[in-house]
Amino acid sequence: MALDTKLCTFTGRMVIVGFGSIGQGVLPLLLRHLDGLTSDRITIVTAEERGREEAEDYGVAFHNNPLNNDNFFQILKPLLDKGDFLVNLSVDVSSIALVEFCQRVGAHYIDTCIEPWAGGYTDPDLTPSLRSNYALREAALSRRAEFAGGPTALLTHGANPGLVSHFVKQALLNIAADTGLTVEVPTTRDGWGALAATLGVKTIHIAERDTQVSNQPKQVGEFVNTWSIDGFVGEGCQPAELGWGTHEKHFPADGRRHEFGCDAAIYLMRPGASTKVRTWTPLEGPFHGFLITHSEAISIADYFTVRDGDAVRYRPTVHYAYHPCDDAVTSVHELAGKNWASQATQRLMMHEIVGGMDELGVLLMGHEKGAYWYGSRLTIEEARALAPYNNATSLQVTSTVLGGIIWALENPNRGIVEPDEVDFRRVLEIAAPYLGEVVGAYGDWTPLQDRGLLFPEDIDESDPWQFKNFRVV
Amino acid sequence: MALDTKLCTFTGRMVIVGFGSIGQGVLPLLLRHLDGLTSDRITIVTAEERGREEAEDYGVAFHNNPLNNDNFFQILKPLLDKGDFLVNLSVDVSSIALVEFCQRVGAHYIDTCIEPWAGGYTDPDLTPSLRSNYALREAALSRRAEFAGGPTALLTHGANPGLVSHFVKQALLNIAADTGLTVEVPTTRDGWGALAATLGVKTIHIAERDTQVSNQPKQVGEFVNTWSIDGFVGEGCQPAELGWGTHEKHFPADGRRHEFGCDAAIYLMRPGASTKVRTWTPLEGPFHGFLITHSEAISIADYFTVRDGDAVRYRPTVHYAYHPCDDAVTSVHELAGKNWASQATQRLMMHEIVGGMDELGVLLMGHEKGAYWYGSRLTIEEARALAPYNNATSLQVTSTVLGGIIWALENPNRGIVEPDEVDFRRVLEIAAPYLGEVVGAYGDWTPLQDRGLLFPEDIDESDPWQFKNFRVV
Ligand SMILES: NC(=O)c1ccc[n+]([C@@H]2O[C@H](COP(=O)([O-])OP(=O)(O)OC[C@H]3O[C@@H](n4cnc5c(N)ncnc54)[C@H](O)[C@@H]3O)[C@@H](O)[C@H]2O)c1
Ligand SMILES: NC(=O)c1ccc[n+]([C@@H]2O[C@H](COP(=O)([O-])OP(=O)(O)OC[C@H]3O[C@@H](n4cnc5c(N)ncnc54)[C@H](O)[C@@H]3O)[C@@H](O)[C@H]2O)c1
DSSP: OOTTOOOEEOOSOEEEEOOSHHHHHHHHHHHHHEETOOGGGEEEEESSSTTHHHHHHHTOEEEEOOOOTTTHHHHHGGGOOTTOEEEEOOSSSOHHHHHHHHHHHTOEEEESSOOOSTTGGGOTTSOTGGGSHHHHHHHHHTTTTTTTTSSOEEOSOBTTTBHHHHHHHHHHHHHHHHTTOOOOOOOSHHHHHHHHHHHTOOEEEEEEEEOOEESSOOOTTEEEESSOHHHHHHHHHSEEEEEOOTTOOOOOTTEEEOSSSOOOEEEEEEEGGGOEEEEEETTTEEEEEEOOOOHHHHHHHHHTOEEETTEEEEOOEEEEEEEOOHHHHHHHHHHHHTTTOOOSEEEEOSTTEEEOEEEEEEEEEEETTEEEEEEEEEEHHHHHHHOTTOOHHHHHHHHHHHHHHHHHHHSTTOOEEOGGGSOHHHHHHHHGGGSBEEEEEEEOOOTTTTTTSSSOOOOOTTOTTOHHHHEEO | OOTTOOOEEOOSOEEEEOOSHHHHHHHHHHHHHEETOOGGGEEEEESSSTTHHHHHHHTOEEEEOOOOTTTHHHHHGGGOOTTOEEEEOOSSSOHHHHHHHHHHHTOEEEESSOOOSTTGGGOTTSOTGGGSHHHHHHHHHTTTTTTTTSSOEEOSOBTTTBHHHHHHHHHHHHHHHHTTOOOOOOOSHHHHHHHHHHHTOOEEEEEEEEOOEESSOOOTTEEEESSOHHHHHHHHHSEEEEEOOTTOOOOOTTEEEOSSSOOOEEEEEEEGGGOEEEEEETTTEEEEEEOOOOHHHHHHHHHTOEEETTEEEEOOEEEEEEEOOHHHHHHHHHHHHTTTOOOSEEEEOOTTEEEOEEEEEEEEEEETTEEEEEEEEEEHHHHHHHOTTOOHHHHHHHHHHHHHHHHHHHSTTOOEEOGGGSOHHHHHHHHGGGSBEEEEEEEOOOTTTTTTSSSOOOOOTTOTTOHHHHEEO
16 A cells, blocks of 8 residues: 555544544544545544644644533534544543444544543542443443444554454464464454464463653653553553453452453452563563553453353453553653652653654464564654654554544444454555554563572463463562 | 862872772772872772773773682782772672781771672572672671771771761751750760660661663663662662561561571562662652662661660661662663563763752651651762762762771771761761752651552551551552
């Protein structure tokens, strides 16, 4: 695909809610690839002045008008009608409220995270279970029946969640091919679950190492990141969550099951930003990542579950293992030191980045060949050459948002859908030109490597792929 | 004291072993303040080319000639005789071997850390107990009787260990004054112990926040710090160690007592660089520091122990709570991710530092006024104005090395001594001009502040100053 290919025609109106790193990064891609989407058809509704200059450069209407539960209907109603598209790239705006709104007016919808209204991630009046992504996802999916056949509302379709669900499918096919298993590409959820089970995949990490650095040092009391600081802090303060696989023998002492819903995932009684796990990527090698909750940890585990009647026969453990950029690591360290009271200032690293890449992929473990990582390696230089207003992290997201919007327009009446239900090949095809090197690599790494050298450690030698072995205590 | 005051006369020879950040930083101070110490009387013996240019600038002999157990006698013998001074600022050279050598030849000695020969900190053939600073200190102190009345050999007299022992004494006097307790300045160990016990000091942190930053981002695979990287990695891989106070009610599950020695301290079955504690400094406020083992955690706890016959009646808990510069925080994170296999490259931050300070002091807790921090706030700008070849971290060390050398020359026949046995006022007087602001400040902070907001936490509400409450799990 060339970088100026028109991918489909869209002559409706589009509203972009939230114009931070992802909103700003996706706008040029949408104008580039959607035939008929002229700038006068786009309206940005956001909560601050950030991005106004870009909007004005493109001639796109920009409203600094924060949405809340009381005003969102009035503000959005005049801007959206049947066949239009709401692209929700905000924080602190309820995804479920906007989905419902879109179903009522007949508009398409996409987001990259199921957001609650402001404060929802850290509301001390909610139990940890109800502050989880599991609860947010269950709430969103509970509306599926009601909106069946409605305009497509694609949830959580960024890089992760989003793209990584597609990587998992491609990775499974690659492992099958490399281990001599002849398979048709599955076309059903059951088919995919059976493939993962047959290959013996026990654990899947979303293994990400962001090496982007700037020459502007982080200040004391400043949270620095390559994407939404509010987003990262919010999810970092949610309980750590993970899809809980059928091979697991050691239920964590601080683990809890939810009392409702699909039961594909558990949560830990602690913030994800204080929970570290061992993981691996081909370029970085072994590293510690944060077990930050993400919707894909739950949706992928759920999607690949194989049942015998009501009994769960197979499910992989799935979770995020995130090494954000170094400045974000120290930002998290500082945040934890203040008992999760947010820093006074934020800086979303963009122009000052002087090097590094986002190495983002899925790490499938426990199959015949041990560990297989499949994902994108995108350097900051490549990202800048590919699209304006992006860094390496945002471009992996925005290209997948583009893919999701195209897919939704091509599949306009699917109601509420998750990434796992989207045609993975179509999205990968659209996103690929923006992902740098898309590669798969096997590794002989296990979380038992080099353990216990200086001090004895409590590990399960009988199965390297137990969650207990990954966890850093 | 003016910056050109001659503090004493020394016409012997001096050998500086190791010429890294501390050796390079101390040389100008020694030439400045020791009358009679001309550059032709100084010899540097080190293990690399680092620092040769400075040595040549000052006209000091520079030998790149790594010492080991087999060659050190031959190399040092021609350079040192009765009344000369060995200043050991190396890593990987056994302090005990050099102390013994100095006692034999009649030379004075100072170091800033009790170092083992190379590999001693991480020798997997040694038990964690024998890899501890407790064991190194016991081994050194076991030679005291043998060398009683010998030339003064001052152990671990840098900033911490070193200066902080003097800060503790000044802090106790300040708290006494501020709480209306009329006291004579104690002149004996018993007297100091009684004062600490009377004031009700339960826990003492060496609470340090290094905010120095550079505009040269840390590279992947590079360990960056403001002082010895080998030194920090070595001690970071040793077991976490802490003086164990008599008020403690919860012995850590991973805690162990040594089977020998003074019993003032315990160790944890894990590297200090993976062990975090809550602490506080006046400028930074609350933060997480690493519980890195340090000799002062043991010596201060030991020094302030009050006994009834053989029974220990009072002892404070004492440990380090270290927030190194941000780049070192990410370096430690990376190191842990590689299961403590050292990074391929190192960078000791010096000229590229663009801002920040070292806020280094002692935090005395549990007394009538809660928490009292007393220490030095030295900015990089101040450090540069005060002395060449220093940053804020090194100058706190080198000025105390200077103070220790002066004190040793003024008290030449004390055999093996620890900082706690040195005249604290003399050293503070000498170091003060180099320490920036030296301040005391009370805080209403406790480690129970803002706890348990998002998740329940296992804390002891009955006594905020329990180690259990400080520890980050
Ligand atoms: N799935 C993924 O891979 C992925 C990656 C990055 C970000 N995200 C998600 O995308 C969203 C946006 O991320 P970002 O990096 O652009 O965030 P950002 O913090 O840079 O921007 C957030 C935007 O939301 C706006 N906003 C805040 N409150 C609002 C309100 N009440 N009404 C309207 N707008 C409001 C802000 O003004 C800002 O423009 C977040 O939910 C984030 O979690 C997902
Ligand atoms: N007490 C304190 O406050 C404090 C503070 C900083 C450093 N220190 C200690 O001071 C010492 C030096 O610290 P630094 O920051 O200067 O370290 P550094 O790593 O910058 O320098 C160490 C020096 O030791 C030399 N060396 C290594 N092996 C040697 C050998 N076999 N023979 C001779 N020389 C050898 C190196 O070449 C180098 O010059 C370390 O022990 C460190 O732990 C103590």
